[in-house]
Structures are given as structure tokens and as C-alpha cells.
Amino acid sequence: MIWLNWRQFRLQALVGALGLALVAVYLLYLGMDIRDAYDAYRSRCTDPAGCAQASSQFQSAYRNTLLFLAGGLGLIPVIVxxxxxxxxxxxxxEFSTHRLVWNQSVTRRRWLIGRMAFVGVAAMVMTGLVALLLTWTASPYDQVASDRFGTVEFGARNIAPIGYAFLAFTLGTIVGLLVRRTLPAMAITGVVFLVVQFAVPNLVRPHLMVPEKTSLPMSAQAINQARNLGSITGAPVIGGLQVPGAPDAWISRTSPLRTADGRTVGGSTFNECLNSPPRTGAGGTFGDAAVCLSELDLHVDIEYQPSSRYWPFQLAETGLYLVAGAFLTTIAVRRVRRA
Structure with a gap:
């Protein structure tokens, strides 16, 4: 069985090994380049102002590249x-070649388990190696950016991609077993797993653990540290905040800006501060708008996951995918008797 599986899978294995080698060379080169830039950033980080500027330049130099690589890694399970x-x-x-095997001494279940184990392990090893290489490459950047819980970044670091690869492979196998046609099975697998990749980070991951809750006063300094203020609808919202003392925490929900008595600040008041604030000459990202809003004694209520829960989240989400993949494997083993 092992020899037969290798002969049937050797082309895909060789293509995967070649791709892995090319990716490894590039990630090793990029990782060394990031480390050189990180050392330069540390040498300039001698005072708060210089450190902030150096951090911004360091992140902007590699943010898009690492985000693109993380997105590319997210496509590997889909390809698998x-x-x-x-x-x-x-x-x-589709081509009835299974009958030749089933007429031998090998049972259907043993044939299926052997094929799935051989290719499934290869898929998990290949994806895991790419994930570990990318984790090593991006580790200096992740220390500075403090965004390990990012939707794309989380799924492209450490062990989570191994679970993704296992589920994608088992999903493709069970779809192929049920549909019995190669091209439709490939199309259905790709669409379904892309939906899963969108749904889990946005609908499932925030509920894997009960979040911590707190209120953040919106001083001018806190507002200027945010990434965005307002929205295209004019709603009094603020985004990209950080929990004081815990920059790597994951804020999963942020309320609109609220007054001291808990009511949402009026849209007209918010937009007036945003669009035509009193001139104070204040600096910062939002300048006079931040000063104007801070004088309204506003706050936001947030739900967040402390950075100490990063690995529990990695283990929980990986386990979720592994359990789902094992469930699909069980269905496939039962279904193959009626194929």
C-alpha cells in the first residue's frame, strides 16, 4: 500500500517539495533582512519620540510583505x-480504477485509510513547515507590531495552519467521495473551505473563550493612538485601540463613543468635532479633533482577550479543525462501504 500510494502521489509530492524549498529560501532571506532592520530600529529607539518614529518606519517597511505572505499561507490549505x-x-x-484495488485482498476501509493517512500527513507536514518558517521570519516584526491576534496573522503563525491543512484535505476527500466527479469536487471544496476560513475567525474565534471587559477613557492621547476615527456612515466609532499596558491584547468588540452616563454620543456632536473642531494647534494623528472629543468626557466599552491567551487560542482553534477533520474522516470511512 505504501509503495502504491507513493507512485500515485509522487508528482504532487515532488511539486510540493520544490515549492517548499523555494519558499524556504525566500523566507530565510527575508527573515535575516528583517532582523537587520530590527537591530537598526533598536539602535534608534533611545527616546519615546525617536522610538515611535523608528517603530513606524520598521513596520511600514514590512507590513504589506508579511501580510501578503500570511494571505498566501492561508491559501495553501485551500490548494491542499x-x-x-x-x-x-x-x-x-470517476474512472473506476478503484475496482482493481477492491478486488484484491485490501479492504475498502484499509485502502481509504491508507490513502488518506499518506497524503494527509504530507499535507500537514508541508503546511506546518511553511508556517514555522513564516513564524520565525516575522517574529521581530510581531514583537514590534503587537498584532499576533490579527485575523490574517493568527491563522498564518505557529500550529494553527496544520489544523487548517488537515481539515481542508479531509473536506476535499469526503466531497470527492460523495460527488464522485473530480472537477465538481474540486470546485465545491475550494468554495466551502474559503467560507470556513472567513467564518471561523469572525464568528467562532471570538467565542472560544469568555472575553475580559473594561472601559477605556478617551483622552486626546488615547484617541491619537487609535488607527481610525469615524466611519463612512458618520457613526461615532473609533477603531484600532490598544489596552493600556497590554498592546498585544486582542480587542474583539468596541462600543461606540459614549458619554459619562453611558449614552452614545450624538452624531452631530461627534461630526462637529471631527470635521470642524476648534483650532488649538494640537499635534498627533487626529490633532484638534482628538482635543475636541476628549473635552466631552467620553469612553468606550471593550471586550478583549489578554495576550496570555494567545497559545490557548492557538491550541483551541487547531483542536477545533482537527476534531472536525477527524469527524469527516469517520464519515468517509463509513461511506466508502457503499461507494
Missing amino acids: GVFWGAPLIAREL
Whole structure:
């Protein structure tokens, strides 16, 4: 069985190994470049003003590249599911080549488990190696950016991608077993797993653990540290805040700006400060608007996950994908008897 699996999978394995080698060379080069830039950033970080400027320049130099690489890693499980998982059984059923194996001494279950184990382990190892390389490459940047819980970044670091690869592969296999046609199975697998990748970070991940709750007073300094103020609808919202003393915490929910008595600040009052604040000559990201809003004694209520929960979240989400993949594998093993 091992020899047969290798002969059937060797082309995909060689392509995957070549791709892994190319990615490894680039990530090693990029990682060394980031470390040189990080050392230069540390040498300039001698006072708060200089440190803030150096940090901004360091992050802007690598933010888009690392975000692009994280998005690319997120596509690897999709590729695994579409090109390794979906055709694994669907092609055999479509061309009736499975009958040759089933007429031998190998049982259907043993045949299926052997094929899934061989290719599934390869998919998890390849994805895991890329994830670990990217984690090493980006580690200096992650220390400065304090955004390990970012929607894209979280799924491209450490062990979580291994779970993604396992679920994508098993999903493709079960879809191929049910659809029995290679191209439709590949299309369905790709669409379904992309939906899963969108749904889990936005709908499931925030509820894996009960968040901490607190209120943040919106001083001019706190407002200027935010990433965005207001929205296209004119709502009194603020985004990209940080928990004082815990810059790496994940803020999962932020309320609109509220007055001291807990009511949402009026839209007209907010927009007046945003669009035509009194001139004070204040600096910072939002300048006079930040000063105007701070004088209204505003605050926001937030829900957040402390940075100490990063690894529990990694383990929980990886476990979720592994359990889901194991469930799909069980269905496939039961279903193959009626194929």
C-alpha cells in the first residue's frame, strides 16, 4: 500500500517539495533582512519620540510583505483540499480504477485509510513547515507590531495552519467521495473551505473563550493612538485601540463613543468635532479633533482577550479543525462501504 500510494502521489509530492524549498529560501532571506532592520530600529529607539518614529518606519517597511505572505499561507490549505484532497478518491471513482484495488485482498476501509493517512500527513507536514518558517521570519516584526491576534496573522503563525491543512484535505476527500466527479469536487471544496476560513475567525474565534471587559477613557492621547476615527456612515466609532499596558491584547468588540452616563454620543456632536473642531494647534494623528472629543468626557466599552491567551487560542482553534477533520474522516470511512 505504501509503495502504491507513493507512485500515485509522487508528482504532487515532488511539486510540493520544490515549492517548499523555494519558499524556504525566500523566507530565510527575508527573515535575516528583517532582523537587520530590527537591530537598526533598536539602535534608534533611545527616546519615546525617536522610538515611535523608528517603530513606524520598521513596520511600514514590512507590513504589506508579511501580510501578503500570511494571505498566501492561508491559501495553501485551500490548494491542499482542492488538488490533493478532492481528486484523491473522486478520480478513482470517476474512472473506476478503484475496482482493481477492491478486488484484491485490501479492504475498502484499509485502502481509504491508507490513502488518506499518506497524503494527509504530507499535507500537514508541508503546511506546518511553511508556517514555522513564516513564524520565525516575522517574529521581530510581531514583537514590534503587537498584532499576533490579527485575523490574517493568527491563522498564518505557529500550529494553527496544520489544523487548517488537515481539515481542508479531509473536506476535499469526503466531497470527492460523495460527488464522485473530480472537477465538481474540486470546485465545491475550494468554495466551502474559503467560507470556513472567513467564518471561523469572525464568528467562532471570538467565542472560544469568555472575553475580559473594561472601559477605556478617551483622552486626546488615547484617541491619537487609535488607527481610525469615524466611519463612512458618520457613526461615532473609533477603531484600532490598544489596552493600556497590554498592546498585544486582542480587542474583539468596541462600543461606540459614549458619554459619562453611558449614552452614545450624538452624531452631530461627534461630526462637529471631527470635521470642524476648534483650532488649538494640537499635534498627533487626529490633532484638534482628538482635543475636541476628549473635552466631552467620553469612553468606550471593550471586550478583549489578554495576550496570555494567545497559545490557548492557538491550541483551541487547531483542536477545533482537527476534531472536525477527524469527524469527516469517520464519515468517509463509513461511506466508502457503499461507494
